[in-house]
Amino acid sequence: MLDQSLTERLRRIVGERHFRDDQEARVAHSYDGTPMLQSLPDGVIYPENTAQVSEIMRALSEYRVPVVSRGSGSNLSGGTVPLQGGVVMVMHRMNRILEVxxxxxxxxxxxxxxxxxxxxxxxxxxxxxxxxxxxxxxxxxxxxxxxxxxxxxxxxxxxxxxxxxxxxxxxxxxxxxxxxxxxxxxxxxxxxxxxxxxxxxxxxxxxxxxxxLIPPPAAKKTMLAMFKDIYAAARTVSRIIEAKIIPATLEFMDNPTIRVVDDFAKLGLPRDMEAILLIEQDGSPETVERDIERIRSICELEKADRVEVAETREHADKLLTARRSAFTALARLRPTTILEDATVPRSRIADMVLRINEIARKHGVTIATFGHAGDGNLHPTATTDARDKEEVHRVELAFEEIFEAAIELGGTITGEHGVGMVKAPFLEWKVGRAGIDVMKGIKAAFDPHNLLNPGKLFAKETRRRVVIERG
Amino acid sequence: MLDQSLTERLRRIVGERHFRDDQEARVAHSYDGTPMLQSLPDGVIYPENTAQVSEIMRALSEYRVPVVSRGSGSNLSGGTVPLQGGVVMVMHRMNRILEVxxxxxxxxxxxxxxxxxxxxxxxxxxxxxxxxxxxxxxxxxxxxxxxxxxxxxxxxxxxxxxxxxxxxxxxxxxxxxxxxxxxxxxxxxxxxxxxxxxxxxxxxxxxxxxxxLIPPPAAKKTMLAMFKDIYAAARTVSRIIEAKIIPATLEFMDNPTIRVVDDFAKLGLPRDMEAILLIEQDGSPETVERDIERIRSICELEKADRVEVAETREHADKLLTARRSAFTALARLRPTTILEDATVPRSRIADMVLRINEIARKHGVTIATFGHAGDGNLHPTATTDARDKEEVHRVELAFEEIFEAAIELGGTITGEHGVGMVKAPFLEWKVGRAGIDVMKGIKAAFDPHNLLNPGKLFAKETRRRVVIERG
CATH class of the missing domain: 3.30.465.10 (Uridine Diphospho-n-acetylenolpyruvylglucosamine Reductase; domain 3)
Structure with missing residues (x-):
C-alpha cells in the first residue's frame, strides 16, 4: 500500500486520470509475457513527459518506493513484473516521434x-x-x-x-x-x-x-532450404558464414516447429523435414542475386532436400510470417509456453541443437527449437502446463541444463530476452562472481536505494551448476 | 619512490629484466603523444601474461600504488601520462594473435x-x-x-x-x-x-x-573533390549522406592542411583550393561504380572545382596517404602541434569549420582543420611553440571556444581521442553534473582506491564555460 500523501502527490504530478491504484489497473500490470509469474503493484502511473518522470522519481525516491518502468510488457524473462510491488510506470503516453x-x-x-x-x-x-x-x-x-x-x-x-x-x-x-x-x-x-x-x-x-537510421537496401530476396538431417542444416549455417556471406536473415526451425507453424499458418510446409532454414539477403540487386545463388549451392552441397527461392514479395512475406509466427503457433499446443534464448557461437549451432534434443529426451519434456541461427541465438521452446507442477519442474531442470550447455559451448544464458527475474539465478554462470560484483557496484552507483526494478538481474542465490549426464 | 619490498615483489612476478626503475626507463614512459605534458613514473613493468597482470595488480593494490597501462603511448589527450607517478604497465610483450x-x-x-x-x-x-x-x-x-x-x-x-x-x-x-x-x-x-x-x-x-571480423568488400574506389569554397565542400558532405550514400571514407582537408601535406608528400595537390574531400567507396563492383558516379554528380552540383577519380590502386593509396600524413605534415611547421577532435552532427560540419576559423582569427593563432567529415569528427590542429607561453595560452583559449562551439552545435568535446587529462576540465560541459556523478560512481565500483590511471577523465575543477563573442 502506498502512503496516501504519496498517491496524492503522484496524482498532482500526472493528473487524476493518470495515476491508478484500483484493482483492475493493478492486476493488469502484475504480469508480462513470462509464464507463471505475477506480482501486484500498488499503483500504476502514466507520465506524459520527462519533467513528470523526474518529479515522479523524486517523489518515489523520497518515499523509497520501487518502480518498474515498462512499455507493452512483452518481456519474456519477468523483467517487467513488479516483484516488490511499488509503482509500475507505463510509458505509452510518451509515444511520439519527435524528429526524423x-x-x-x-x-x-x-x-x-x-x-x-x-x-x-x-x-x-x-x-x-x-x-x-x-x-x-x-x-x-x-x-x-x-x-x-x-x-x-x-x-x-x-x-x-x-x-x-x-x-x-x-x-x-x-x-x-x-x-x-x-x-x-x-x-x-x-x-x-x-x-x-x-x-x-x-x-x-x-x-x-x-x-x-541507415539507407535501405535496394533489393531483397528470400529463400527456404529444407533438410532431412537437422545437423546438415546447422552445418549449412556455418558454411554460409565461412564463405564470407552475411545474410540479412538466417533463421532455423526444427521439425516440431515446422509442424505447428504449418498447422497455424497453412503454408504447405513439408512436414517430414527435420529442419528448415529461412534465408534472406538484401543489398544491391547484383549482390543479392550472387549471394542467393552461392547460398543455394552451399545448401545443395550440404544435401538440402529442397531449396525454394521466393519469386514474389508476397511469397517472401509469407515465408517470413511463418518464422515470425513460430512462438504464437507453439503457444497453441498446450496451456503454457516457455521460450528461452540460449545463445552460442554460430559454429556451435549443430552441437547446441543436439544437446537440446538430448536434454529434452532425458527429462521427458517437449522442446521445439527455432531461432536466429545466423547469430547463434536459439529459442528452445517448451510447451507444458503450469498446473502440472511435476512436469513444470522437469522443464525447469531441462532449461538449467540447456543454459549449462550454452555456457560450455562458449555461449550465454540470454541473447536477446534479458536476465530479468527468470535467469537471474544463472547470471553468475556467465559473468563469474567478480563480474556480478562489478555489476552490483554499477547498479549501486545509479540506484543506491535499489528502487529501480528491484529483484531483477541479481538473484539472492545463484543456482548450483548441474552436472550434465551425457549420452 | 616505490617501497623496496614492492619492487622486489614485482621483480619476482615478471623476472628481473621486466621491471625497471632506472632513470632511462622512467623518462621514456613519462610522456605520450600529447604535447607539453610529462610526469615521471616510479617504475615500468612489462607483464607477459594475464596471471602476471593479476599478481601485479594484487601487489599494487596492497601498496596503494597507481598504475597506468599503455601500449605505444600514441595517445593525444595525455591519457597515458602517469600523472601521479606509480607504475607504468607496458603491454608490448602481450602481443600475440591467439586465434583467428x-x-x-x-x-x-x-x-x-x-x-x-x-x-x-x-x-x-x-x-x-x-x-x-x-x-x-x-x-x-x-x-x-x-x-x-x-x-x-x-x-x-x-x-x-x-x-x-x-x-x-x-x-x-x-x-x-x-x-x-x-x-x-x-x-x-x-x-x-x-x-x-x-x-x-x-x-x-x-x-x-x-x-x-567481417568479409572484405570486393571492390573499392577512391576520389578527390576539390573546392574553392570551403562551405560548398562541407555542404557536399551533407548532400552525400542525404542522398543515402554512406561512403567508406569521407575526409576533409582545409587549405592550410592541403598546402603542408603537399609540401610534405609532393602529391601535386592544387594549392589554391579552399578544401579537398577525399572520398572512398567500397562494396560490390556495381555498387562502387554507381555510388562513385552519384557522388561525382553531387560534387559537381555543389560546384566542385575539380573531381578526380583514382584510376589505379597505387594512385588511390597515394591520395589516402595524403590524408593520413596530415598530422605529420602539420607537425613539421612549428615546434609544437596540438591536435584536437571536436565532433559535431555531420550536418553541422560547415558551421563548425566557420566557427573554428572565426575563433582562430579572434585569438590570432594558426589552426588548420582536417578530419573525418563524414562522421562530423574534425581535427582542428594548432601549430605553435611551447616555449611561447603567451601564444600557447591563446591557443588554449581558442580550443576552449572550439569545444564550446562543438557542444553548442549538438556535438562533443572528443570523437575518438578520449578525455584523458587534457579534456577532463571540459567533460562536464558534455555530460552534465549528474552525468559526471554517475561516471564517478562507476569508477568507484571498479576501482575504489582510484589506482587505475588516476587524474584522468575527472578534473579537480571544471573549466568555466567561455562566452563566445560572435562576428
Missing amino acids: DAENLTATVQPGLITAEFITHVEAMGLFYPPDPSSMRISTIGGNIAECSGGLRGLKYGTTKDYVIGLEAVLPGGDVIRTGGKLMKDVAGYDLTKLLVGSEGTLAIITEATLK | DAENLTATVQPGLITAEFITHVEAMGLFYPPDPSSMRISTIGGNIAECSGGLRGLKYGTTKDYVIGLEAVLPGGDVIRTGGKLMKDVAGYDLTKLLVGSEGTLAIITEATLK
Missing part, C-alpha cells in the same frame, strides 16, 4: 512508441531502422532499448544497441542525464548510452532516444 | 598487438577488421580499445567499439573478469564489454580481446 533528421540519418523518439509503427514511419521516408524483434507489433522502442532487443535481421545489422546513439534518462533521484547525441563518434567519458541499453530498467528511466 | 576463427569470423588477440600488423594478418586470410586509426602503424589494439579509436573508415564501418565483442580484463584488486565472447548477441547483465571500450585504462587492465 534526414541530413544526419537519425530519429529522436519517445520510449512508448510502438516499434513497428516507427519502422513503418521511417520506411515511408525511404530510411531503414533494422532492429525487428518478433514482438515488434506490440513492443515499444523503450522496451527494446531496456532489453537490447534483437530480431531477425540481427546477423547482418546488429541489435538495438547498434542503433541507439543518444539517450535522455531520469535517474532514481529525479536528475535528468543526456548521453551521446546525433553523433557517430563520442568518447566523452564512459559510454553510458550502451550501458543503459540492455540494463532492463534497473539503472534509469529512459525518456527519449536518438536512433541511427 | 574463420567459422565465427572472430579473432582473439592480446592487447599489445600493433593494429596494422593485425589488420595485415587478417587481410591475408581474406578477412577484414575496419578500425584504422591514423596511428595504426604504431598503436596497439589494447590502446585502441582503451580509447575507442576511430579512423578513416568509421563513417560506414563504425569504430573500435563496434568490433570488440569479448574481453578479458584484470580488476584493480587482481580479479580476472571475462565479458561477452564469440557471440553476436549477449544480454547477460550490463554490457561490461562496451563499458570497458573507451574507459581509458581507468576501470580495468585489458588482457585479451575477442574482435569481430
Whole structure:
C-alpha cells in the first residue's frame, strides 16, 4: 500500500486520470509475457513527459518506493513484473516521434512508441531502422532499448544497441542525464548510452532516444532450404558464414516447429523435414542475386532436400510470417509456453541443437527449437502446463541444463530476452562472481536505494551448476 | 619512490629484466603523444601474461600504488601520462594473435598487438577488421580499445567499439573478469564489454580481446573533390549522406592542411583550393561504380572545382596517404602541434569549420582543420611553440571556444581521442553534473582506491564555460 500523501502527490504530478491504484489497473500490470509469474503493484502511473518522470522519481525516491518502468510488457524473462510491488510506470503516453533528421540519418523518439509503427514511419521516408524483434507489433522502442532487443535481421545489422546513439534518462533521484547525441563518434567519458541499453530498467528511466537510421537496401530476396538431417542444416549455417556471406536473415526451425507453424499458418510446409532454414539477403540487386545463388549451392552441397527461392514479395512475406509466427503457433499446443534464448557461437549451432534434443529426451519434456541461427541465438521452446507442477519442474531442470550447455559451448544464458527475474539465478554462470560484483557496484552507483526494478538481474542465490549426464 | 619490498615483489612476478626503475626507463614512459605534458613514473613493468597482470595488480593494490597501462603511448589527450607517478604497465610483450576463427569470423588477440600488423594478418586470410586509426602503424589494439579509436573508415564501418565483442580484463584488486565472447548477441547483465571500450585504462587492465571480423568488400574506389569554397565542400558532405550514400571514407582537408601535406608528400595537390574531400567507396563492383558516379554528380552540383577519380590502386593509396600524413605534415611547421577532435552532427560540419576559423582569427593563432567529415569528427590542429607561453595560452583559449562551439552545435568535446587529462576540465560541459556523478560512481565500483590511471577523465575543477563573442 502506498502512503496516501504519496498517491496524492503522484496524482498532482500526472493528473487524476493518470495515476491508478484500483484493482483492475493493478492486476493488469502484475504480469508480462513470462509464464507463471505475477506480482501486484500498488499503483500504476502514466507520465506524459520527462519533467513528470523526474518529479515522479523524486517523489518515489523520497518515499523509497520501487518502480518498474515498462512499455507493452512483452518481456519474456519477468523483467517487467513488479516483484516488490511499488509503482509500475507505463510509458505509452510518451509515444511520439519527435524528429526524423534526414541530413544526419537519425530519429529522436519517445520510449512508448510502438516499434513497428516507427519502422513503418521511417520506411515511408525511404530510411531503414533494422532492429525487428518478433514482438515488434506490440513492443515499444523503450522496451527494446531496456532489453537490447534483437530480431531477425540481427546477423547482418546488429541489435538495438547498434542503433541507439543518444539517450535522455531520469535517474532514481529525479536528475535528468543526456548521453551521446546525433553523433557517430563520442568518447566523452564512459559510454553510458550502451550501458543503459540492455540494463532492463534497473539503472534509469529512459525518456527519449536518438536512433541511427541507415539507407535501405535496394533489393531483397528470400529463400527456404529444407533438410532431412537437422545437423546438415546447422552445418549449412556455418558454411554460409565461412564463405564470407552475411545474410540479412538466417533463421532455423526444427521439425516440431515446422509442424505447428504449418498447422497455424497453412503454408504447405513439408512436414517430414527435420529442419528448415529461412534465408534472406538484401543489398544491391547484383549482390543479392550472387549471394542467393552461392547460398543455394552451399545448401545443395550440404544435401538440402529442397531449396525454394521466393519469386514474389508476397511469397517472401509469407515465408517470413511463418518464422515470425513460430512462438504464437507453439503457444497453441498446450496451456503454457516457455521460450528461452540460449545463445552460442554460430559454429556451435549443430552441437547446441543436439544437446537440446538430448536434454529434452532425458527429462521427458517437449522442446521445439527455432531461432536466429545466423547469430547463434536459439529459442528452445517448451510447451507444458503450469498446473502440472511435476512436469513444470522437469522443464525447469531441462532449461538449467540447456543454459549449462550454452555456457560450455562458449555461449550465454540470454541473447536477446534479458536476465530479468527468470535467469537471474544463472547470471553468475556467465559473468563469474567478480563480474556480478562489478555489476552490483554499477547498479549501486545509479540506484543506491535499489528502487529501480528491484529483484531483477541479481538473484539472492545463484543456482548450483548441474552436472550434465551425457549420452 | 616505490617501497623496496614492492619492487622486489614485482621483480619476482615478471623476472628481473621486466621491471625497471632506472632513470632511462622512467623518462621514456613519462610522456605520450600529447604535447607539453610529462610526469615521471616510479617504475615500468612489462607483464607477459594475464596471471602476471593479476599478481601485479594484487601487489599494487596492497601498496596503494597507481598504475597506468599503455601500449605505444600514441595517445593525444595525455591519457597515458602517469600523472601521479606509480607504475607504468607496458603491454608490448602481450602481443600475440591467439586465434583467428574463420567459422565465427572472430579473432582473439592480446592487447599489445600493433593494429596494422593485425589488420595485415587478417587481410591475408581474406578477412577484414575496419578500425584504422591514423596511428595504426604504431598503436596497439589494447590502446585502441582503451580509447575507442576511430579512423578513416568509421563513417560506414563504425569504430573500435563496434568490433570488440569479448574481453578479458584484470580488476584493480587482481580479479580476472571475462565479458561477452564469440557471440553476436549477449544480454547477460550490463554490457561490461562496451563499458570497458573507451574507459581509458581507468576501470580495468585489458588482457585479451575477442574482435569481430567481417568479409572484405570486393571492390573499392577512391576520389578527390576539390573546392574553392570551403562551405560548398562541407555542404557536399551533407548532400552525400542525404542522398543515402554512406561512403567508406569521407575526409576533409582545409587549405592550410592541403598546402603542408603537399609540401610534405609532393602529391601535386592544387594549392589554391579552399578544401579537398577525399572520398572512398567500397562494396560490390556495381555498387562502387554507381555510388562513385552519384557522388561525382553531387560534387559537381555543389560546384566542385575539380573531381578526380583514382584510376589505379597505387594512385588511390597515394591520395589516402595524403590524408593520413596530415598530422605529420602539420607537425613539421612549428615546434609544437596540438591536435584536437571536436565532433559535431555531420550536418553541422560547415558551421563548425566557420566557427573554428572565426575563433582562430579572434585569438590570432594558426589552426588548420582536417578530419573525418563524414562522421562530423574534425581535427582542428594548432601549430605553435611551447616555449611561447603567451601564444600557447591563446591557443588554449581558442580550443576552449572550439569545444564550446562543438557542444553548442549538438556535438562533443572528443570523437575518438578520449578525455584523458587534457579534456577532463571540459567533460562536464558534455555530460552534465549528474552525468559526471554517475561516471564517478562507476569508477568507484571498479576501482575504489582510484589506482587505475588516476587524474584522468575527472578534473579537480571544471573549466568555466567561455562566452563566445560572435562576428
